[in-house]
Amino acid sequence: MPADFDTIVNLAKKRGFVFQSSEIYGGIRSAYDYGPLGAELLRNVKDQWWRSMVQMRDDIVGIDSAVIQAPSVWVASGHLASFSDPLVECRECHNRFRLDKLENLNQCPTCGSKESFTEPREFNLMFRTNMGPIENDDNAVYLRPETAQGIFINFENVRRTARKRIPFGIAQVGKSFRNEITPGQFVFRTREFEQMEMEFFCHPDEADEWFRYWIDERRNWYIDLGMNEENLQFREHEQDELSHYSSGTYDVDYRFPWGWDELEGIANRTDFDLKAHAEYSGEDLTYFDPVTNERFYPYVIEPAAGATRTTFAFLIDAYHEEEVRGEQRAVLKLDARLSPVKVAVLPLSKKDDLVATTNRVADLLRPLWMTEVDITQSIGRRYRRQDEIGTPLAVTIDFDTLDDDQVTIRDRDTMDQDRIPIENLVTYLAERLPN
Numbered sequence: 001m002p003a004d005f006d007t008i009v010n011l012a013k014k015r016g017f018v019f020q021s022s023e024i025y026g027g028i029r030s031a032y033d034y035g036p037l038g039a040e041l042l043r044n045v046k047d048q049w050w051r052s053m054v055q056m057r058d059d060i061v062g063i064d065s066a067v068i069q070a071p072s073v074w075v076a077s078g079h080l081a082s083f084s085d086p087l088v089e090c091r092e093c094h095n096r097f098r099l100d101k102l103e104n105l106n107q108c109p110t111c112g113s114k115e116s117f118t119e120p121r122e123f124n125l126m127f128r129t130n131m132g133p134i135e136n137d138d139n140a141v142y143l144r145p146e147t148a149q150g151i152f153i154n155f156e157n158v159r160r161t162a163r164k165r166i167p168f169g170i171a172q173v174g175k176s177f178r179n180e181i182t183p184g185q186f187v188f189r190t191r192e193f194e195q196m197e198m199e200f201f202c203h204p205d206e207a208d209e210w211f212r213y214w215i216d217e218r219r220n221w222y223i224d225l226g227m228n229e230e231n232l233q234f235r236e237h238e239q240d241e242l243s244h245y246s247s248g249t250y251d252v253d254y255r256f257p258w259g260w261d262e263l264e265g266i267a268n269r270t271d272f273d274l275k276a277h278a279e280y281s282g283e284d285l286t287y288f289d290p291v292t293n294e295r296f297y298p299y300v301i302e303p304a305a306g307a308t309r310t311t312f313a314f315l316i317d318a319y320h321e322e323e324v325r326g327e328q329r330a331v332l333k334l335d336a337r338l339s340p341v342k343v344a345v346l347p348l349s350k351k352d353d354l355v356a357t358t359n360r361v362a363d364l365l366r367p368l369w370m371t372e373v374d375i376t377q378s379i380g381r382r383y384r385r386q387d388e389i390g391t392p393l394a395v396t397i398d399f400d401t402l403d404d405d406q407v408t409i410r411d412r413d414t415m416d417q418d419r420i421p422i423e424n425l426v427t428y429l430a431e432r433l434p435n
Ligand code: ATP
Pocket: 146, 178, 180, 187, 188, 189, 190, 191, 192, 193, 194, 195, 262, 263, 264, 265, 304, 305, 306, 307, 308, 309, 310
């Protein structure tokens, strides 16, 4: 059973994962701020993506490109030209249609919904602003609607300086902005969001093989990080669904409380982008293979995921309500690599000597793991709170600790307890908290 939407949103607000942005001013629609736990969770998701894409591989490097790029980038990519017609969007499936192409204004041709369309608008998805103090068309610039183009325009810089031969990839994590007509579903669709995109450059003849490879790799990434396989679906796009640049696309869908919806798109972008940027910039963006003496435009396989959206999916997926030893509890069964707090250190009472030992233990752990000390309320309530925020391990300091220098470690999922000497604590935790 998928977790209930309101339960997750309430937990996110109550525990400090996500706040409505500008809440003290009544909030701004579709913008959210990540609180102490949400910032950690989001950062861990991005770090795990970076680790698997960049750190663990010899054939992918990372970059961090500017949000504001030359306007020509968006001319070449097609972003400026598309979406300039009067558009309406289906309120149900969010597909957008040119008003003049719609046969029936009362029914969505994609999902069949009779929920109605939004008002038509001359619509470009990109946020426009001005570079410098003068506001006119010559100074218009755009906030990037995807991180991918920052990679394509740096293809040659990176190839040369990182001394890479194809096949190789360039990865990037960062903010993107889209003036969505209908944002919603909490952090699922927002106008400012974060993406994790990787462009993998390969020989055109090998593109199909790499496409299949990346579909498998990405499936493994989600499952390895604990996402329930039954809540994941890989769906191939029909020919008429494909974007202008793509010869094949898979959507990675998650079973959200409202139904299947996209986490990531994996596309074979062919040589569309490099060719377009070569044409508009006048630069040579072909690749020369020194072994075969062949010169060609590489094909690109792109796994493009949403960081904020994926974080939301991990949160939903981890949420469980269960009865253990006659007690009802809510627990986030997050993979320890994603948990915002890795270790809680909890003294049994607020007595000075227990607190002093607690601080000594916390000081030992802090350089290694995100550690939280909690000395308020009953120990039972503190365990419940740590369960609810997904802390995998809790170290309890009790009165015996003062005599034997041993602590009790409680496992979030099994609730089993081990008693070990403080001097063995770091080794014990290191075995259970992988990078
Ligand atoms: P959608 O169909 O949901 O609008 P898209 O197909 O336009 O998404 P892509 O351009 O493929 O999305 O972007 C790659 C990923 O970036 C998406 O799979 C999604 O996870 C994320 N993403 C795109 N738009 C948003 C948004 N408005 N809010 C949050 N994440 C987004």
